Amino acid sequence: MTVATQQRTTRQVQAFSADAADVVPTRNALAADGVVCLRNAIPRPWLDTIESGIVDALAGASSDVDVVQRDGDAGRFTFSSGAWRSVDGFRSYIFDSPLPDLVWRLLDSTDLTLFYDFLLIKEGRSDSAATPWHQDHSYYPVDGFKVVNSWVALDDIPAESALRFLAGSHHARTLYRAVDFDDPNRPYRHARNELPLPPDGINPDEVLVAPLQAGDMLVWWSYTLHSAPGNSQPNRRAAFSVNWVGDDVTYNAKPALDTYLEPSLTVGAPIACEKFPRVRGGGGRALG
Numbered sequence: 300m301t302v303a304t305q306q307r308t309t310r311q312v313q314a315f316s317a318d319a320a321d322v323v324p325t326r327n328a329l330a331a332d333g334v335v336c337l338r339n340a341i342p343r344p345w346l347d348t349i350e351s352g353i354v355d356a357l358a359g360a361s362s363d364v365d366v367v368q369r370d371g372d373a374g375r376f377t378f379s380s381g382a383w384r385s386v387d388g389f390r391s392y393i394f395d396s397p398l399p400d401l402v403w404r405l406l407d408s409t410d411l412t413l414f415y416d417f418l419l420i421k422e423g424r425s426d427s428a429a430t431p432w433h434q435d436h437s438y439y440p441v442d443g444f445k446v447v448n449s450w451v452a453l454d455d456i457p458a459e460s461a462l463r464f465l466a467g468s469h470h471a472r473t474l475y476r477a478v479d480f481d482d483p484n485r486p487y488r489h490a491r492n493e494l495p496l497p498p499d500g501i502n503p504d505e506v507l508v509a510p511l512q513a514g515d516m517l518v519w520w521s522y523t524l525h526s527a528p529g530n531s532q533p534n535r536r537a538a539f540s541v542n543w544v545g546d547d548v549t550y551n552a553k554p555a556l557d558t559y560l561e562p563s564l565t566v567g568a569p570i571a572c573e574k575f576p577r578v579r580g581g582g583g584r585a586l587g
């Protein structure tokens with residue numbers, strides 16, 4: 300994203316109370332824009348549970364942690380994925396907090412299946428830890444459209460370091476090629492070269508920005524294009540995201556990271572299995 304784009308970005312992601320009795324306006328906003336914000340979605344005790352998980356994950360409980368310190372940055376950029384099985388705090392948050400019900404009521408699906416968790420910490424002054432424009436779906440070996448990311452802010456995140464979304468970019472159902480987060484000019488190792496690259500020259504008037512308070516949660520479709528700047532603030536900017544699939548999703552076994560693959564799955568079949576457990580519906584715990 301160009302500096303000019305950042306300066307002109309003023310529209311915000313539509314925000315709703317997480318406990319609104321009527322969920323229709325929230326669902327409509329998610330359908331229209333491809334992203335929605337749930338204010339105060341996750342209460343402080345659950346954020347503390349995630350924080351205790353972070354301590355354990357970084358102490359070795361997560362087998363998939365990357366810590367990157369880029370040249371010239373004072374702060375590090377740390378991420379971990381697929382750690383819920385070995386990190387108690389992450390598992391407890393995913394299965395026992397209000398999270399699955401908050402997500403399921405936004406998804407028009409008979410069931411809700413856990414795909415994977417993702418921790419992302421941009422320490423203060425990790426200025427170059429920018430995230431290029433991408434779709435989450437480009438990285439996944441699955442077909443279907445009921446795939447959502449539920450991304451909770453663990454810190455207050457001002458507009459300067461907040462996520463940006465291209466409003467309505469999920470509508471065309473165009474799957475773009477995966478890009479390399481470390482260097483968008485380098486081919487991603489599992490890129491499908493037959494797919495188009497994400498669009499260049501995003502129109503700043505169509506960009507939604509998402510400044511958040513700790514505990515606010517963004518929910519977006521896996522086809523929604525999004526990006527984020529590095530963290531030029533002095534404070535940590537951390538988030539924990541949980542990715543879910545609904546009842547139209549099937550496995551396609553396309554090349555992908557191990558986190559997203561399960562060799563025992565059949566191409567064309569739903570992905571629910573031991574690695575990707577069904578959490579609601581279809582034998583999972585009932586909603587409400």
Ligand SMILES: O=C(O)CCC(=O)C(=O)O
Nearest residue numbers: 419430435462525527540
């Ligand atoms: O927060 C960020 O910098 C990127 C998050 C993101 O793109 C994602 O979780 O898919």
